[in-house]
Amino acid sequence: MTVxxxxxxxxxxxxxxxxxxxxEKQEVERMAAENPEVQAEIEAISNALSEYAQMHExxxxxxxxxxxxxxxxxxxxxxTAEPKIVAINQLPKDTFFKPWMAAASIxxxxxxxxxxxxxxxxWKSAEKQVIALNNEKLQLxxxxxxxxxxxxxxxEELAFLSANGTKAIPMKGLPRHPDIAxxxxxxSLTQQVYLTTGNLPIPExxxxxxxxxxxxxxxxxxGVFDISKxxxxxxxxxxxxxxxxxxxxxxxxxxxxxxxxxxxxxxxxI
Amino acid sequence: xxxxxxISEQExxxxxxxxxxxxxxxxxxxxxGALFGVVMKIVQExxxxxxxxxxxFVKIWKNIGGYDRSKGTLFTWMLNVARNTAIDYKxxxxxxxxxxxxxxxxxxxxxxxxxxNYDFIGIDKVLNELKPEQKLVLxxxxxxxxxxxxxxxxxxxxxxxLKTRARTAINQLRALLKERENDS
Numbered sequence: 001m002t003v004x005x006x007x008x009x010x011x012x013x014x015x016x017x018x019x020x021x022x023x024e025k026q027e028v029e030r031m032a033a034e035n036p037e038v039q040a041e042i043e044a045i046s047n048a049l050s051e052y053a054q055m056h057e058x059x060x061x062x063x064x065x066x067x068x069x070x071x072x073x074x075x076x077x078x079x080t081a082e083p084k085i086v087a088i089n090q091l092p093k094d095t096f097f098k099p100w101m102a103a104a105s106i107x108x109x110x111x112x113x114x115x116x117x118x119x120x121x122x123w124k125s126a127e128k129q130v131i132a133l134n135n136e137k138l139q140l141x142x143x144x145x146x147x148x149x150x151x152x153x154x155x156e157e158l159a160f161l162s163a164n165g166t167k168a169i170p171m172k173g174l175p176r177h178p179d180i181a182x183x184x185x186x187x188s189l190t191q192q193v194y195l196t197t198g199n200l201p202i203p204e205x206x207x208x209x210x211x212x213x214x215x216x217x218x219x220x221x222x223g224v225f226d227i228s229k230x231x232x233x234x235x236x237x238x239x240x241x242x243x244x245x246x247x248x249x250x251x252x253x254x255x256x257x258x259x260x261x262x263x264x265x266x267x268x269x270i
Numbered sequence: 271x272x273x274x275x276x277i278s279e280q281e282x283x284x285x286x287x288x289x290x291x292x293x294x295x296x297x298x299x300x301x302x303g304a305l306f307g308v309v310m311k312i313v314q315e316x317x318x319x320x321x322x323x324x325x326x327f328v329k330i331w332k333n334i335g336g337y338d339r340s341k342g343t344l345f346t347w348m349l350n351v352a353r354n355t356a357i358d359y360k361x362x363x364x365x366x367x368x369x370x371x372x373x374x375x376x377x378x379x380x381x382x383x384x385x386x387n388y389d390f391i392g393i394d395k396v397l398n399e400l401k402p403e404q405k406l407v408l409x410x411x412x413x414x415x416x417x418x419x420x421x422x423x424x425x426x427x428x429x430x431x432l433k434t435r436a437r438t439a440i441n442q443l444r445a446l447l448k449e450r451e452n453d454s
Contacts, residue, residue, distance in 0.1 A: 013437045017411045019418040043342070048444045049412055050345050055397045056307035056413075064320055065298050068327045072294065075328060 003035050012038070016045045157194070157234045165189035169246055171198075171268030182266050184211070184246040185234065191241050193222060194234040200265065202227045203250055209265070210255045211237050214245040222246070224255040245269045275300050279344050286334040294331065301345060302327075305352045311413045312356035322359050326352040353413065396446040404439035411436055 001009070014020045015028040031038045160166060166187040173180035182198035195211060203209060211222040223237045247267040249259045275282060275296065285293030305326060309319045329351050337347050397405070410421040422429045 010433070010437045013440045014433060017436055017440075019411060019433065019436070044444070045440060046342055046346050048440060048447055049408075050343060050349065051396075051447055052408060052412070052443055053308050053349055054304040054345075056311060057303040058307035058310055060302050060306040060323055061316075061320065064323065065295075065302065068298070068324045069291070069294060071324055072328055072331050075332070076289070 003031070003037055006031055007038065007041050012041050013045060016042060016049065153233070160187065160192060160194060160234070161185060163187055163190070167270070169268045169270055171246060171248060171266035173266050174264055177265055180266055182248060184237075184268060186240065186243065186246070186270070188242075191239040193237040193240055193246075195225060195237050196234055197225065197227050198266075200227050200248070206253050207250055208253050208255060209248050210251045210259070212247045212249065212259050213238075213240045213243040214247065215240065215243050217244070219247070219259045221255065221257070224251070243270060280339070283334065283337060283339070283344060286331070294327075297330070298327070301348060304345070305348060308349060308413055309352055309356045311409060312353065313360050318359055319356075322352070322356045325355045325359075329355065357414075396443070396450055399446050400439065400442060403435065404442055407432065407435045408439050408443070 006012075011020065011024050011028060015025060020028065028038070028042070032042055033039075166185055169184040169186060171182050171184060180199055180201075182200055183196050185194040185196075186192070193211075193213070197209075200209060208224045208226065210224045212219040213222045214220075220240075221238070222240065225235050225237070245268060247259070248265050249256075249261070250263040250265060251260060277285075277296070282293060282296055286297065302323065306319060306323050309322045309326070310316065313319050313322055326348070330348055333351070337344065341347070400408075406425060407421075407427075410416050410425060411418070416424060418429060418432060421427075422432050425432065427435070
């Protein structure tokens with residue numbers, strides 16, 4: 001963006017009105033530091049708005065000027081009033097309150113005051129620690145939950161793989177993709193079908209792999225599946241009571257009703 | 271502004287930093303009206319506006335050391351102080367501020383004054399020529415300190431429209447100011 005385009009983009013007005021996002025703010029301040037024109041534009045807009053504000057001028061009531069001046073002076077005195085403690089020695093001797101009492105009470109007050117500050121700071125930092133620990137705990141609980149679920153799934157998978165009747169059916173790459181392989185696990189007793197995706201690649205956008213069971217010579221849809229890198233989990237597919245072979249084809253997202261035979265990637269006979 | 275500052279803004283800032291009464295008097299004389307007008311627009315009640323103006327001047331007095339010329343004019347800086355103070359008052363309960371222990375103030379209230387006149391003195395040609403909806407947007411964003419979400423809700427206007435309107439209003443304002451300058 002050229003400086004001129006930047007100036008006409010409207011972002012400076014937004015900035016001066018305090019409506020800019022953090023990112024816009026940073027951008028405007030950077031541009032202003034680099035370009036005097038941008039800086040001048042910021043000033044021109046601020047000045048126009050200042051003039052706008054000044055058009056709403058209204059006379060404050062008479063007497064307010066003096067009242068404010070007194071308040072200001074009082075606040076100045078407050079600031080310089082601390083050494084007054086010296087006056088204690090000048091207390092009349094015959095008062096019941098002895099100077100040491102006053103001194104002691106001041107010490108007590110000051111002591112209590114500083115204790116308050118100490119306790120307040122301790123309390124603040126303790127509060128922060130509690131919050132941090134709580135967050136940590138929450139995170140650990142969540143992580144634990146994830147681990148547990150994962151362990152449960154692994155147990156189920158292991159049970160399935162070692163169950164009576166489970167067969168591994170390796171599917172080999174067809175001549176066009178000789179290196180690709182995937183495996184179907186099928187249990188003829190429970191009819192369950194699981195799949196590991198082996199080294200099937202991640203398909204292009206809009207495409208999805210689909211598993212087919214060949215039943216009595218005809219391909220029957222066994223479900224679509226996704227490939228996620230680094231995951232070796234078994235994927236549950238549709239159940240089958242009988243099949244002669246399993247095959248994977250690349251189909252459009254969501255799968256097809258009949259397989260595209262030329263897009264067949266792997267095939268395994270039982 | 272009521273009249274032109276007899277000294278430069280920089281000199282005024284130096285006077286204020288040296289805690290000179292003259293600095294306060296000049297500051298009040300030249301900016302109190304403008305700041306009071308803005309504060310009134312935000313808090314609407316004159317008694318509250320007086321308290322806000324007092325707080326504003328005390329804050330300006332105490333914090334003048336933190337004013338950075340490179341970040342804008344003195345007035346813009348003071349306007350921000352006034353605006354933030356007014357918004358704080360508006361958002362916290364008024365009741366607290368209505369209990370007045372200050373005898374000085376009570377006496378002042380009984381004085382006959384022109385302060386009941388709510389008209390803004392500076393009715394300006396420029397102000398008349400801005401469209402009502404442009405003034406509405408500027409007032410909401412610039413004076414009343416609404417965030418853009420709040421303003422968008424209050425004015426019942428989508429955020430994009432609000433931003434565009436604000437921009438158009440500023441451009442219109444600048445054009446009118448320029449025209450006025452050329453006329454005089």
